[in-house]
Amino acid sequence: SSRGDAMRGLAVFISDIRNCKSKEAESKRINKELANIRSKFKGDKTLDGYSKKKYVCKLLFIFLLGHDIDFGHMEAVNLLSSNKYTEKQIGYLFISVLVSSNSDLMKLIIQNIKNDISSPKPVHVNLALHCIANIGSVEMSEAFGQEVPKLLVSAHASASVKQSAALCLLRLIRTLPEAMTYAEWASRVIHLLNDQHMWLTAATSLIHTLSQLSPGDYKGCVSLAVSRLSRIVTSTYTDLQDYTYYFVPAPWLSVKLLRLLQCYPVPEEPAVRGRLVECLETILNKCQEPPKSKKVQHSNSKNAVLFEAINLIIHIDSEPNLLVRACNQLGQFLQHRETNLRYLALESMCLLAGSEFSADAVKKHRETVINALKTERDVSVRQRAVDLLYAMCDKTNSEEIVAEMLAYLKKADYAIREEMVLKVAILSEKYASDYTWYVDTILKLIRVAGDYVSEEVWHRVIQIVINRDDAQGYAAKTVFENLQAPACHENMVKVGGYILGEFGNLIAGDERSSPLVQFNLLHSKFHLCTPSTRALLLSTYIKFINLFPEIKPTIQNVLQNNNQLRNADVELQQRALEYSQLSSITSQDVLATVLEEMPPFPERESSILAKLKKKKPASVQVSLVGCFISTYVSVQVSLVGDTLMDAFDDVLTLPADLGESPSTESTEHANRPNGLAKKIISPGFLLRFKLIHFKNLLIFADTIPTGSKGMRGLEFFFGVLFENALIQVGVKCEFKEQYGRVGLFFGNKTGNQLQNFAAAVSLGPEHQGKINVATQKEPPSQIDGGAQVQHFINLECISMFSGSPNLQLRYQHSSAPQQVTLKLPVIINKFMEGVDMNSGDFFSRWKQLGQPTQETQKIFQARHPIDTEAARTKLTGFGMCALTNVDPNPENLVGSGIIKTKTSQIGCLLRLEPNKQAKMYRLTVRSSVGEAAALICSMLEE
């Protein structure tokens, strides 16, 4: 073999892959190679280092093509101890790319790194440092957190080792901030800034992070950073030789230093402060000088330093002269031919708009920015223009800016419409001088971009109208007019329905909008709407019965129509039934109380603002705190991702909230935790409304497919775990990877205190060591009558377990001790994540798991008619990914998932084969852990 030619086999293999005409041919070639490598690694003959290196490199190439690699790790680790640099290097590369931090091999790898890091050869030390920096696991932080700083300040280490050590340490600190003792190293690390130029950029990155974590220990770096910066900005481009980039002296180091200085307040010492201001002025001056090169690299690096200097000027925010100069400079960029510069100038100006010294200077550019909104060809740039208009908006220009944004919204890119709607909603609320303008603007928003008007927005306009007496009549009139449009958006129907239900009486005097006309207008939209809107309209109708007794029979007819009473939607059916009963069996007085006007909403921060903050934390500067209010109506809103759990929290604490509400009627019932379940006599529309939202949440939680978009792999379970005459136990759980969080809600249903209350998870012998349980704090030992308390438990799945842990509940009611044992809804499949794969992958894994111990099979009678779709839904609900186009027989169902525990990840594959004639199923589960296969099989059979 010709070994001088570096890894010829690898080059041949890469050529082969490139010559493959189809995806199939490529897969075939790869599988052949994998089989070959596997047999080489398994063979009796010990491979020499060169072959090992070659095969490991091929595996790496296959991995980078996007294929899974599940062997070869040991061989790569073996390469680490080779005394040949090139073998070691490939071993480290494979490990850096392919070894996950929880690998079983980590101990071995760390041992090898320890050997290399203390090697006399700097190249070996560097390889080891690069590997640590690339993987940067917690274990590595623990193993090397004290070792690496020593290299950094060592008198013997070479500059290149120090450079790597600085960034290696940076990575370890990011992973595990407590890995390093900050104060101990501070002085020596800070003084690296006095060191030779060569590795300063790396050192400054490290000092920047250290300053963020422990500013007190590292504040000495400020004056050193200022003098370093000063030396760079006053140097000529020839001074720094290798570190001058297209005639700009040390741009990377300059930017790092400017960022480091943003970690601290402006230096107090006049000399240091003066020098810093001089530096910033010099940087601004240089932008006015003619360019030393026409190359874009020259202007980019020069402007990179400028933008970072402007960031520092904004951070200091006490040098009016610099702020205004910065703003003028950015103003020039707004019309620059380089798109990049226009984009960055708009972005940077957004920050200047927030400073009292430069806000006015920014506003001078309003026309240019509005023009950018109209003419820029790149959506990213238009987006920045919207941000800037939002940031520069004030009382004097709000009408113009809102009008421009509304005009642009009609043709705006889909990607930014929702955010624009939020911004228009916020600005029109914040700067509304009269509420007719506000109401008009929001209704126009719904007309122009109804699909993008989120619930926060239409809830908000309702809240404001309810809280403002002076807006109600106008709002009722305007929604009525808007509803007359032949095609009006469903959100308009919602707002219209709600507002007319509350304030329709204010316009009923006009015969053109008499009660019956209002009702007929709304009801003409009813059939075109989704169930949630219809549900809202039903509530409007019952409110109409109270407002307009004269049309009661007409409305009752609608409520009692079979379309409603027998509607497939349970919510609609229930509302129709309850409302029709309510209207027929209660006296007018009771009806009037139950359906009284909504009380004003308590003031809180706008939920629209909260939503915008979530979308774009940096761009929100307008504060609405104290402006208006937001309440439970937002509970139903944006039930995706993290907010779902928050929403549950809100709902579960509702009874307590209600207790504080001004409606005295509802207080008594509201204080009863199971008031949530009360039906028709629930006092007041308010409570009813909340109940409905509560139910919607439950329905929503049930129907979310696991792993659906936006859920971020969280899995929820939510419901009532236990209820008797004394106590109600609600539970919600979320699971991610091997972690679980269980929230328990104990509601005291009695009027008296429950005493000696205790709730503890008890792990039986079958769960000891397999589940870790931690509680942040103990639940209180008493629960007051009618009160509800929360208690959170964190769980970690250590290894496979069966069954579920118990919750022991003890309490004393009227001195009688009570004890209940409940099963927590924590089952092994909650820690399972579905894995999508194609047919090839599935069957190759299926075959790999071919040993008898790895398989469990059950054949059983179908209890329901055989329905593959239903089975698919069940499988997805169980936590597996139901795979399509995998099994050649479409009747069969195949699925795959991984159970994540702390100690291992257990892959599970499943195949369900129905026999329609015999009404039987055959269920086969294979797993790397036989026990898991058996357990899943028996769980699914049930």
Place this chain on the structure above:
Amino acid sequence: MMKFMLLFSRQGKVRLQKWFNAIGDKERKKIIRELVSMVLSRRPKMCNFLDWKDYKVVYKRYASLFFCCAIEESDNELLALECIHRFVEILDKYFGSVCELDIIFNFEKAYFILDEFLLAGEIQESSKNKVLRAVENSDSLQEENQEAEATRSILEEFGLS
């Protein structure tokens, strides 16, 4: 800090991927899929920066290859653009007028070069000459090894070892 760097062809084939913090394999594949299609759909002359999820994405096309990196909200976009350019310059000097094929067939070298230039998502060495010197230094070790190897084989062949 830079979160990751991707090199991909106009056909969307990934030629190099470097991740500077722990992201699961599945998530990586998803990021690659989304980002590649987004960058490829942009027209020339558009700006080189994109807001994407929690990242700022900075990309530039060199011949048939797109170089694309994700940086943090507070990072400097223009400098990230020049990081890409410097990396391209280093590759170009090392391979002698670099092309996509060089990176395909010598992907391990591309990784070694990147490790000398960027570490932990930060610039380790901004000087082109110094990075090249470090890489050439380790190449010379490789040759030494190979010479030793060749000598050993000959000796073994003649039964002299």
